Amino acid sequence: MNRGELVTIFQRMASEVAEKDFSHVTEDAAIADLGIDSLGMLELVASMERELSVSVPDEQLVGIQTVRQLLDLVERRVVSK
């Protein structure tokens, strides 16, 4: 899986959780700016986990602010799977 595919998956999942069109959201975006709160973040991470068959513990989400930070974290979990 390359980074571009990961971004596409994020856009699709975030659009589902927030019920908005995020197909053009870039990695620089702050997750808070997308209208995704802490509950929405957990739901988003859970749907990415299912899609990618990885697990991201809640504790590792501490301090995640941008889409890039989240995708870095998910990517590390994919690689270490």
Place this chain on the structure above:
Amino acid sequence: MAPTTTSPTYPSTLVEALDRLPDGDARGFRFLTLDREEKYFPYSAMRTEAQRRAAFLGNLETAPMYGVAGGKLNKGDTVALLLPENHEFVLTFLGASVGGFVPVPIYPGATFKVTGHYIETLAHILVAARAKVVVCNQRNLEVVQLLKELPETKDVVILVAEKDFEADAPAFTRPSVGPDDLCFLQFTSGSTSKPKGVAIRHRNLVANTTAFLGPGGLNAGALHGKPDDLGVSWLPLFHDMGLIGFVLGTLIVDLPVLLFPTTTFARSPRLWLELITKHKGTITYAPNFAYQLLAKRVTEKDLSSLDLSSLRVAGCGAEPIRARTLIEFASKLAPAGFDAKALLPSYGMAESCLAITFHRGGTSMRVDKVDPAAMREGKAVPSDADDALELVGCGIPFPGHELAIVDESGQPVGERVVGQILARGPSVNDGYFENPEATAESFKDGWLYSGDLGYLADGDLFICGRAKDLIIVNGANHYPQDLEWVVGDIEGVRRGNVVAFSIMKDGLEVLVMAAEGNSGDAARLRTEIAQVVQQNFGLTASHVAICAVGALPKTSSGKAQRKKTKAMFESGELQEHA
């Protein structure tokens, strides 16, 4: 077993309730852990484990702190619980109770609020609770240990539940615990710097449980001849709705429960309904937002695998209830066997343990349509117009409990007139822990001043808002001063020139932040304020307004005025930078 016709005798304390629960494996608490394992504890195993944990707590050596002597804990001493794992929370809570200690449940912060702000909040609570001992889990130990770096909490004893209760229990003699003894402290009210511990005595807990789970309420549990009831809950246990509603109250009436973690619910909201289906749950409870989330998330495909016909109570409380939400939920889930009469709007506050009014069971919920213009004047005038506001009836007070609605001078107002809600009765506690100032503010002439605004119509209570500036989003209370303080640290924002308030948007309460700043900084400030609020409180600001310096309304002493800013924002008078 035939339903009992004589009224049951209730235990007089939580400890007595635990002692009286039946032996055998058939009844108990089932937990889904954070790692999605299932753990089942029959009551007898809970009892044994509580005794063991009481012994460990009773043999600890503590240092003198907050002017409280060191040495072993005495009866009535507090123990802070920072336990994200529900079974560890319940067993340790019961252990503290059996030992005669006073558990203090606190938000365990395993996920988001883990910042300097969280540790500060935590330390303030420990000081206010005089807690010399903290019990946490392995997974949040790293954060909890930061308490050791703060001067006021450096000597606190930290126990890790998975590890420190493992060995053979030392010798320990249980003290006797009576109805007037403190049962626990709840610290969900009060601002960060001045947390208020709602002190609940065993007699308050038993009175409230008897009211809401007894014959005047849900008539639930084996004590009432309903041995097949099962409670299903994901509610956090550091808050009264989860703690009393699904742990303490249920133990008192012998109502088995299935508990799963709040974060698991947040990750997979549908799991809530799947577990009710799988285990034939009969009683559940949630804030408004959860019903709204499920109404959106459940698909046609999900409906075929869900069966909610076992559910006789779907309670709603802890935040403003929106009629549309519950109606949408009921109609969406009707094909899965959900009965709209199960919906049970309610009203309560931590100071009354849990609830104080319940919608009359077994009847359809009551929606009052009122004129919006008259409502702004504080009058609930019925209206059939398209723009009518829809308010949900939260029901009638429990037997033995009373409500009053008063105006700003404390005088009772009439039917359909909005005023502050006052409550009294055996569930209502007698003040905040070692905080006479806060107690004097909220308790006057035998009445608890709730700070909530509402009106009565034909005996039913309707909630309109709050007299205080509290912000409630997703069931969680936030004090505007806490948000304003943290935002005041951002470069380009001056502390005192920031205001946090909430508005209703599409029937839901949402957060608005307004700050003064230079026009050149506006874009950056909007982003940074949203981020800071998100990181520290897990809150998404619906709008961040950056206004010219001097644009926010102030008091004569230069303090920003929240109510006035909110009114200006809502009427479009607040001038914002582009």
